[in-house]
Structure formats: C-alpha cells, structure tokens
Amino acid sequence: MAEAARSSRLIDRARRQPSAILLATQLLGVLIYPYLGESRAGTSAVSLFGLLVLALAVWSVEKTSWTVWVSIALGAPSVVFTLCQLMSEAAVWRAWGSGFEAVFYFYAAFSLIAYMLADRDITRDELFAVGTTFTLLAWAFAHLYVVTQVIWPGSFTAAVNADEPRTWMELLFLSFTTLSSTGLSDVVPVLPHARSFVMIEQVAGLAYVAMIVSWMVGLTVARARAREGSVDKLN
Known part of the structure; x- marks a missing residue:
C-alpha cells in the first residue's frame, strides 16, 4: 500500500509539472548522445522516446482536442520516418523525419x-x-539544420572532417551555441541558406531571452503592487 501511494504521488507530481519531465528528458x-555515437538504432530510439515525452508534455500543457490532432498530425509522420531511418541509410528519410520533428518542436515551444x-x-x-522552451527551440533548429545539409550539401563545415556532412551532435551543439549567443561552436555555416537559418536562430534566442525577462519582471512588479494595495486596504 505504501509503495502504491508513493507511486501515485510521483505520477500526480509528474502531471502537475510536465515541463520538468520534458526538460530532464532533453x-x-x-x-x-555521445555514448551512442552515430548509430542509427541508438539515435532513433532516443528520438522516438523524446517525441513521446514531447507529445505528453504538450497535451498536459494544453488539453484540447485541437492540440491532440495537431500532435498526431506532426508526431505520427516523425515516428514513421524515424523508423524508416532504421531500415535505410537514404538521406531522404532523415530529411523528412527531421523536417516533421522541427515543426513539432517549434509547435511545442510556442505552446509552452x-x-x-x-x-x-x-x-x-x-x-x-x-x-524547456529553450531546449525545444535548440532541438527544432538542429533538425532544421539536418534538413538544410541534405537539401544543400556542404552547408556546414568544421575544424574536423571539413568536407563531410555534420553529425547530429555537431548540429545540436551549433544550435545551442547560436541560440544562447555564446558563439563557441567550431561548426560554421558556409552556404547562404544555412547562414540565413543561423541568423534567424540568433534573433530568436535574443528575442526569447528579452521576452522571458520582461515577462518575469512584469509579473514580479504586478505582484508587488498587488501586495502593497492589500496592505493599504488593511490600514
């Protein structure tokens, strides 16, 4: 009985804090990823698990029939194309899968x-x-970069193996460093479309930080004014 009650409390806590579960998963x-290398089975398994958690998080945040149908419309093709990657090394499957995953992650980020x-x-x-929203945007742009280098080969270069397509970990690293404006990545966009998407991510990162800071400051000021108003009424 004690174990059942403990499990029930953990499930209830997870339902009340879906963003924490998603952030921990990301x-x-x-x-x-570094332990998986570039094995198709490993990266596909992690990707599928991430999509499942992402769908649950979006549903927990916005429980409407419209949300469910959008999640299915974006998530189902992502799962199908990810499974196709397990059976074939054709770049087209990776492009389609990453394309749907990018849209799904953007949708989840805007929902949050x-x-x-x-x-x-x-x-x-x-x-x-x-x-969580920050990591979702980083994943979304990383998947966008995957599609970019499939459509325009040679879009990105790096200090190591400069002429080869960039790995998923390299593109995710580029996305994190671009979104956070640290600029520490050794992966460099060299073709016009790649540079355009990187510039858009730079703007998105700055806009997100500015929006979140102003939102939190605004709520803090509003709460302080409400508290002062309550004190004045009591006096």
Missing part, C-alpha cells in the same frame, strides 16, 4: 510560451517551462 538526451504568458502567477512548472 538534458538526459544531451548526455546520452503561450502557456507561460497566459498565467498571471509564476508557478514552479512555468519556471521549468522557461528552460
């Missing part, structure tokens, strides 16, 4: 942003959502 993926901005109080799950 960060765990970052740590797991709407979820945060709709509330007048900062909850614990919304604080996790701030970090």
Whole structure:
C-alpha cells in the first residue's frame, strides 16, 4: 500500500509539472548522445522516446482536442520516418523525419510560451517551462539544420572532417551555441541558406531571452503592487 501511494504521488507530481519531465528528458538526451555515437538504432530510439515525452508534455500543457490532432498530425509522420531511418541509410528519410520533428518542436515551444504568458502567477512548472522552451527551440533548429545539409550539401563545415556532412551532435551543439549567443561552436555555416537559418536562430534566442525577462519582471512588479494595495486596504 505504501509503495502504491508513493507511486501515485510521483505520477500526480509528474502531471502537475510536465515541463520538468520534458526538460530532464532533453538534458538526459544531451548526455546520452555521445555514448551512442552515430548509430542509427541508438539515435532513433532516443528520438522516438523524446517525441513521446514531447507529445505528453504538450497535451498536459494544453488539453484540447485541437492540440491532440495537431500532435498526431506532426508526431505520427516523425515516428514513421524515424523508423524508416532504421531500415535505410537514404538521406531522404532523415530529411523528412527531421523536417516533421522541427515543426513539432517549434509547435511545442510556442505552446509552452503561450502557456507561460497566459498565467498571471509564476508557478514552479512555468519556471521549468522557461528552460524547456529553450531546449525545444535548440532541438527544432538542429533538425532544421539536418534538413538544410541534405537539401544543400556542404552547408556546414568544421575544424574536423571539413568536407563531410555534420553529425547530429555537431548540429545540436551549433544550435545551442547560436541560440544562447555564446558563439563557441567550431561548426560554421558556409552556404547562404544555412547562414540565413543561423541568423534567424540568433534573433530568436535574443528575442526569447528579452521576452522571458520582461515577462518575469512584469509579473514580479504586478505582484508587488498587488501586495502593497492589500496592505493599504488593511490600514
């Protein structure tokens, strides 16, 4: 009975904080990818698990029939094309799969942003959502870069194996460094389309930080004014 009650509490906590579960999954993926190398089976398994958690998180944040159908419309093709990658090394499957995953991650990121901005109080799950949205955008642009180098070969170069297509870990690293504006990546966009997408991610990263900071400051000021108003009424 005690174990059942403990399990029930854990499930209830996960339902109340879906953003925390998704953020932990994303960060765990970052740590797991280096051990997988570039094996199709390993990366596809992690990708499928990430899509499952992502769909659950989006559903938990916005429980509407419209959300369910959008998640199915974007998630189902991503799963199908990811499975196709296990059976074939053709770049076209990776391009289609990453294309749908990019759209899915962008959709999830915007859903979380709407979820945060709709509330007048900062909850614990919304604080996790701030970090989760950042990782979702990083994943979305990384998948966009995968599609880019399939359509325009040679879009990215690097200090090591400069003429070869960039690996998933390299493109994800580029995405994180671009979105955070640290500029530490040794992966460089060299063709026009790749540079265009990188510039858009740079703008998105700056806009996201500015929006989140202004949102949190605005709520903090509003809460302080409401508290002062309550004190004045009591006096």
